[in-house]
Amino acid sequence: MRRAKLRQEIWVHGLSLVFFMVAFSSLPAFGQTPILEFSFETEPLAIPQADFASAWLRVTNSSVYEADDIEIALLSGPVELSPIEPIEVLDPFSDMLLEVPLSLGEDGAEGEGEALFELAYTYCIDDVCFQLIEEISLKIEMTPAVVEPTNGQIPDPVQILPAKERNAWELVFPMAVGLALIAALIAGRTFGRRWWVLVLLLVVLVAGLGYGMLLKQDQQAQSIGAVLCTSCVGIERAPREDPELSSEARTRIAAISQEVELLFFTATWCQACPYAKAMVQQVIEINPRISYRSIDVDEDRDAAKHYGIVQSGRTIVPAILRVDTGEVVFGIENLEERLIALLEESP
Amino acid sequence: MRVAKPRRLGQSLGLLLGFFGVTGIGMTHIIFPGLHCYACPWAITVCPIGLAQNLIIFGTVPYFWIGMIVAYGLAAGRGFCGWFCPFGTLNDLLSFRKVKILDAVSYSKFIVLAGTLIAAWIFVDTMFCKICPVASIEASIPYLIMGVAKVNQPFLVHMGILAGTLVGMILIARFWCRYLCPMGALLSLFNRVSFLRLKLDKNRCSGCAACATDCPMGIEPHTQYDNHNCTKCGRCVDGCHMGALSMDFSLKGSE
Known part of the structure; x- marks a missing residue:
């Protein structure tokens, strides 16, 4: 009887543990993450009259994509923004501190104000690029002019510093987690689970999960998982070269006499999309009666769902849809043949 | 069962x-x-x-x-x-x-x-x-x-x-x-330290190796109950006539 009870406990405990872990790790799933996040480190920023001060803007890239040409412009506010060169590249899962040099005119009133900035950036996957624009405000405290104005020039306009200077912690922490894990596993295999082995493992567990979630690695895992890269799991190969239509294909495309409207479904992360898009572009160059519109499935989920491009909550791209027939061509395998068949079909 | x-x-x-x-x-x-x-x-x-x-x-x-x-x-x-x-x-x-x-x-x-x-x-x-x-x-x-x-x-x-x-x-x-x-x-790597584990009561084991014929992983549970290949499926537990093997889920660890 005792054993029966114990067994019942085993699976009750086991299942509750699994449910707990699942619930625990799915909590952050509710937040949507933008590509880049911006926040001012120094808020409010005090600027003396007829003087300048620098605001530090932290730019965090929590996505798997590289962001390019991050530019800041002043929309409104009591201050002047000295020109800054754009950040050319911000790698995936990294952040930077951008110095934003601001100055206040002599006649600036004392008190509090607010400056509004516009931030523009692009991100690209192969040839497909997207520009995003966001706004951020900064509270400004305008203080009386200092008795001896800093006889300075406006600081060097471009100062991009690595956000966190590579301090010892960044090296010590991963090494400590790694060493503790290895030590715990070796100890566990040699001695079984003594209390100190358990403690070591729990330390690695808590440190790993805690620091990992602090670095938003759980979100990173999600974005990696949501990517259906057909070439990654070997559904098809993503060609690196541009497509070239055969002369026979060109003749057949030129012979199409009806007006055809295509919808081209793409996504920023789609590796095979640029190839498909290049082919569609070649097609419309040959025959102007054929037109196409590009739709980003991440941005316009409704359209993608409506036309059956998103199936079971998962997006499949590239996909080319002919509007009047509703026929869809997925992927890039043997695309030339299938695309021409799609075009030649009579509605 | x-x-x-x-x-x-x-x-x-x-x-x-x-x-x-x-x-x-x-x-x-x-x-x-x-x-x-x-x-x-x-x-x-x-x-x-x-x-x-x-x-x-x-x-x-x-x-x-x-x-x-x-x-x-x-x-x-x-x-x-x-x-x-x-x-x-x-x-x-x-x-x-x-x-x-x-x-x-x-x-x-x-x-x-x-x-x-x-x-x-x-x-x-x-x-x-x-x-x-x-x-x-x-x-x-x-x-x-x-x-x-x-x-x-x-x-x-x-x-x-x-x-x-x-x-x-x-x-x-x-x-x-x-x-x-x-x-x-x-x-x-974690098999010997995990909370869920296979336990053997050596006093009850007759050494008949009936458990080994039931094991889908092909190990001998009566000697290798903490083997790294054990998937803890418990077939040996159900197959043991002597009740020597049991599944255990405990935070306390080894006795």
Whole structure:
């Protein structure tokens, strides 16, 4: 009887543990993450009259994509923004501190104000690029002019510093987690689970999960998982070269006499999309009666769902849809043949 | 039958979590405690091996990944192979010939694991996924039916490997789990320290080895109850006439 009870406990405990872990790790799933996040480190920023001060803007890239040409412009506010060169590249899962040099005119009133900035950036996957624009405000405290104005020039306009200077912690922490894990596993295999082995493992567990979630690695895992890269799991190969239509294909495309409207479904992360898009572009160059519109499935989920491009909550791209027939061509395998068949079909 | 019933429930839950995307829920932050393709149209969880390869490609120090793996390992070790993993369940269903495991050869799964990670580093691509039989079942075939995939060379490679693995699984019970699974290799590191474990009462054991004939992993539970290959499926517990083997889930650890 005792054993029966114990067994019942085993699976009750086991299942509750699994449910707990699942619930625990799915909590952050509710937040949507933008590509880049911006926040001012120094808020409010005090600027003396007829003087300048620098605001530090932290730019965090929590996505798997590289962001390019991050530019800041002043929309409104009591201050002047000295020109800054754009950040050319911000790698995936990294952040930077951008110095934003601001100055206040002599006649600036004392008190509090607010400056509004516009931030523009692009991100690209192969040839497909997207520009995003966001706004951020900064509270400004305008203080009386200092008795001896800093006889300075406006600081060097471009100062991009690595956000966190590579301090010892960044090296010590991963090494400590790694060493503790290895030590715990070796100890566990040699001695079984003594209390100190358990403690070591729990330390690695808590440190790993805690620091990992602090670095938003759980979100990173999600974005990696949501990517259906057909070439990654070997559904098809993503060609690196541009497509070239055969002369026979060109003749057949030129012979199409009806007006055809295509919808081209793409996504920023789609590796095979640029190839498909290049082919569609070649097609419309040959025959102007054929037109196409590009739709980003991440941005316009409704359209993608409506036309059956998103199936079971998962997006499949590239996909080319002919509007009047509703026929869809997925992927890039043997695309030339299938695309021409799609075009030649009579509605 | 006593362990079998809750285990079937656990395996059903594994299948439920694995294919929960049929409800329309998208990808979550959860790392799956088993080998389960995230490219599957109905997956809502991330494959630990696929993620590990991507983290190597991105050059990320995998804190979150380590934390989750340790959490799973500490909870049940390879118990997830026996109780939760959908591909483990398929292995289970094909466990006809419970031949003895070749102990030395069973370390080959560590070579698969190391090879997976090294290949990701060298080729900057998820090389293992292209030959993974789980991806064959959960991604290649569904996408072929959905009309996205075509019968092409990568597809045939997938099917060839799947066929080979299935034949292996029919000839040798839990062939994939024994010799090839990189996730099994990872979890096996935790087998001796996990909360879920197989316990042997030496005073009751008569040494009849009846448990060994029941073991799909081909180990001898009455001598190797804490072996790294044990998936804690509990067939030996149900098969022992003397009641010497039992399953234990305790936070206290070894007695």
